[in-house]
Amino acid sequence: MNALSPRPTTPAPPAPGSGPCAGPCAGTCSGTCSGTGSGFRSGSGPGTPAEARLEARLEIGLEIGLEPRAESRPGPDPGPDPGRPLSAAIPAALPADIPAPATRDGRPLRVALIHYWLVTMRGGEKVLEALCEMYPQADIFTHAYVPEAVSPTIRRHKVTTTFIGRLPRPEKHYKSYLPLMPLALEELDLRGYDLIISSESGPAKGIVPMGDAVHVCYCHSPMRYVWNMYHDYGARSGRLKRLLMRPLTHYIRNWDAATAQRVDGFVANSDNVRRRIGRYYHREAEVVFPPVAVDDFAPVPPDQLGDYHLMVGELVSYKRPDLAVEAFNRSGRRLVVIGGGEMLAEIRRIAGPGVTVLGPQPFDVLRHHYARCRSLIFPGEEDFGIVPVEAMASGRPVLAYGRGGALETVVEGRTGLFFDTQSLEAIAEGVERMEAALDAGRFDPAALTAHAATFSPAVFRARMAAVIAARLAAAAQPGPVPGQATAAATAAATASGPERGWETAGETAGEPG
Numbered sequence: 347m348n349a350l351s352p353r354p355t356t357p358a359p360p361a362p363g364s365g366p367c368a369g370p371c372a373g374t375c376s377g378t379c380s381g382t383g384s385g386f387r388s389g390s391g392p393g394t395p396a397e398a399r400l401e402a403r404l405e406i407g408l409e410i411g412l413e414p415r416a417e418s419r420p421g422p423d424p425g426p427d428p429g430r431p432l433s434a435a436i437p438a439a440l441p442a443d444i445p446a447p448a449t450r451d452g453r454p455l456r457v458a459l460i461h462y463w464l465v466t467m468r469g470g471e472k473v474l475e476a477l478c479e480m481y482p483q484a485d486i487f488t489h490a491y492v493p494e495a496v497s498p499t500i501r502r503h504k505v506t507t508t509f510i511g512r513l514p515r516p517e518k519h520y521k522s523y524l525p526l527m528p529l530a531l532e533e534l535d536l537r538g539y540d541l542i543i544s545s546e547s548g549p550a551k552g553i554v555p556m557g558d559a560v561h562v563c564y565c566h567s568p569m570r571y572v573w574n575m576y577h578d579y580g581a582r583s584g585r586l587k588r589l590l591m592r593p594l595t596h597y598i599r600n601w602d603a604a605t606a607q608r609v610d611g612f613v614a615n616s617d618n619v620r621r622r623i624g625r626y627y628h629r630e631a632e633v634v635f636p637p638v639a640v641d642d643f644a645p646v647p648p649d650q651l652g653d654y655h656l657m658v659g660e661l662v663s664y665k666r667p668d669l670a671v672e673a674f675n676r677s678g679r680r681l682v683v684i685g686g687g688e689m690l691a692e693i694r695r696i697a698g699p700g701v702t703v704l705g706p707q708p709f710d711v712l713r714h715h716y717a718r719c720r721s722l723i724f725p726g727e728e729d730f731g732i733v734p735v736e737a738m739a740s741g742r743p744v745l746a747y748g749r750g751g752a753l754e755t756v757v758e759g760r761t762g763l764f765f766d767t768q769s770l771e772a773i774a775e776g777v778e779r780m781e782a783a784l785d786a787g788r789f790d791p792a793a794l795t796a797h798a799a800t801f802s803p804a805v806f807r808a809r810m811a812a813v814i815a816a817r818l819a820a821a822a823q824p825g826p827v828p829g830q831a832t833a834a835a836t837a838a839a840t841a842s843g844p845e846r847g848w849e850t851a852g853e854t855a856g857e858p859g
Contacts, residue, residue: 658722
C-alpha cells in the first residue's frame with residue numbers, strides 16, 4: 347500500500363523525517379492533504395429528465411416537498427394494485443416543520459415500531475432512529491437487541507424482544523433463528539396500538555395487527571435471501587445447508603408473501619424497491635428515500651483536494667470492490683478504500699501500488715476523505731445507496747454503476763457519471779471520463795450539496811408524516827382500504843417464487859445502509 351501524495355500543483359510535501367500529516371487522514375497523505383480544484387463534465391443535455399429533476403431540486407433548496415419519483419432505466423412496471431391511489435391524498439409540497447400525526451379520534455396516538463434486529467447501526471437502524479424522533483413515545487419490538495450497538499435515541503425507547511431474544515446468544519445467532527421468526531412475530535401482543543410501523547428487510551411486517559390499528563411498512567427490500575438473492579445465497583452455502591434451505595425458504599417465502607396483506611400501506615426506500623414490492627407482493631408502494639445525515643458533511647476549498655479517488659462501504663462480493671481495485675491497478679491512478687467486511691483480506695492482497703486500503707475507519711477519517719477525494723467510486727448495485735449521497739454532501743461527484751438506487755440519487759452529468767457494465771474496462775473508461783470532467787472544472791460543489799440536501803432527515807420525516815397522515819385518514823373512510831390487493835393478487839403473490847411474478851429491472855442485493 348502506498349501513501350497518497352499531493353498532486354503536482356500542490357505545495358511540496360514535508361521534508362523526510364518531519365512526520366506524517368496531523369490531520370485526520372490516517373497517514374495516507376504526505377502532509378498537505380491538498381490538491382487542485384474540482385471539475386464537472388456535462389453528461390445529459392439541457393431539458394433531459396435528469397436536468398429537469400436536479401433543476402427542480404436546486405430551486406427548492408432545503409424546502410421539503412413530495413416530488414415525483416426519479417426515473418430509472420427503462421423496464422416493465424407492475425403498475426398499481428386495486429384500491430384508491432394514496433398519492434392523491436399527499437400534498438405536492440410540504441413545509442419543513444410538518445409534524446407527525448400525534449392523535450387519533452381526539453386521543454394520543456399509541457405507536458409500535460417493529461424492526462427486524464438491533465445489533466448494529468446501519469441504514470435500516472438510521473431509518474428506525476428517524477422514526478423514533480418522529481414518535482418519542484413509541485415502543486419498539488425486535489428479535490435481537492444489543493443496546494450498546496445502537497444510538498442513544500433508540501435506547502431511550504422501551505424495547506421488547508420476541509422470544510428469539512431469549513434463545514441462546516441471539517445477538518450472534520439471530521440469522522440462524524430465521525425459521526422461528528414468523529411464529530415469534532405473530533406471538534407479539536399489539537393490542538392497544540393505533541399505529542404500527544414495521545421496518546422490513548429481515549422479518550418484521552408479519553405481525554398480526556389488532557382492531558383498527560393502521561399498519562405501515564417501510565420496506566428496505568423484500569427479504570433478499572428468499573427472493574431476488576435466493577440462488578446467490580444457495581451458491582455460497584454448503585451441500586447440507588442447501589438441502590435444509592430449500593423447504594425452509596419455501597415456507598418463509600409463502601409466509602412473507604401472504605403477510606404482505608396484513609399491511610395497510612407500503613413505503614419503499616427507492617423506486618427500485620417499489621418495483622420489487624410490486625413483483626413479489628403485488629402491492630403498490632409510496633417512495634420515501636431514507637434519511638442521510640447530510641449536515642455532517644461539507645466541502646473543502648479547492649486547494650485542499652487530494653489526488654485520489656475513494657471507495658467506501660462494506661467489502662462484500664455483490665458490491666464488486668475487487669473490480670474497482672483491479673481497474674485502478676491497471677490505470678495506475680490512486681484509489682483509497684475505506685471499509686471492512688468479508689473481502690477485506692482479499693482486497694488488501696490484490697491492491698497494487700496505487701491503491702491504499704485503510705479498512706474500517708472512524709467517522710472523522712471518513713469525512714476527511716470524502717471531502718478531499720477526486721470522486722467517489724461506486725461499483726456495486728444497491729437498493730438505495732447512502733454512500734453516494736454522503737459524497738455529494740461533501741461536494742464530490744460520483745462515478746457509479748448505472749443500475750439500482752444510484753439512478754435515483756446521482757444525476758448524470760450534474761452530480762456524477764455512470765458506467766453501464768460491471769467490468770474492468772467500463773470502470774477504467776469511466777474513471778478517465780471523470781478525470782476529464784474534473785480537469786475541466788465542470789462539477790459545482792454547491793450544486794452537489796444542494797442536491798444531497800434533498801435526502802436529509804428533515805425531508806424523510808416530512809414525507810413519512812404525510813404518508814402516515816394519509817393512511818390514518820384513509821382508514822377512517824368507508825370502503826376498501828387504499829392499496830390493499832384483491833384475493834386473486836394475494837393468491838398470485840403467495841404462489842410466486844424467486845423467478846415468478848411481475849418482471850422488473852433493477853434487482854439488487856445487500857442489506858440497507
